Amino acid sequence: MIEDLPPDQFEKLSELQYPIDVRITNELIMSIPDTWNVIKLEVDVIWHPNYLELGYAITSPEGRDASKAKPNDALKAAVEEMVRLHKSFGQELSKVTSIAKQDADGWEMDTDYK
Numbered sequence: 001m002i003e004d005l006p007p008d009q010f011e012k013l014s015e016l017q018y019p020i021d022v023r024i025t026n027e028l029i030m031s032i033p034d035t036w037n038v039i040k041l042e043v044d045v046i047w048h049p050n051y052l053e054l055g056y057a058i059t060s061p062e063g064r065d066a067s068k069a070k071p072n073d074a075l076k077a078a079v080e081e082m083v084r085l086h087k088s089f090g091q092e093l094s095k096v097t098s099i100a101k102q103d104a105d106g107w108e109m110d111t112d113y114k
Helices: 007-030 073-088
Strands: 038-047 052-059 095-103 106-113
Touching (some): 007 038, 007 073, 007 095, 007 106, 038 073, 052 073, 073 095
Antiparallel strands (some): 038 052, 038 095, 095 106
16 A cells, blocks of 8 residues: 555655644544553544545553543544545555554554555
């Protein structure tokens, strides 16, 4: 997928995606209690002829109760923007999985695109 892009397109996509990733990470962190150190966001992407359907799941890899962790409108908007950005580069995603982890230096997020 994304790794198959020519280097110049990969670099441009990465540059455009970075501020979106920061927004997604920040919104994701705001959706969980302060006591959490890890959070996982899974987004199922379904492309319909006239609209885009996104299904969200926020879970705790640490086994914490995630029933109150819900995506807010800002998180949903950022995820949709990211998915549409990938589409503009010919990358029609079907699933996005992000894991944000907190350590002594702050939060970091790794994302897998399919």
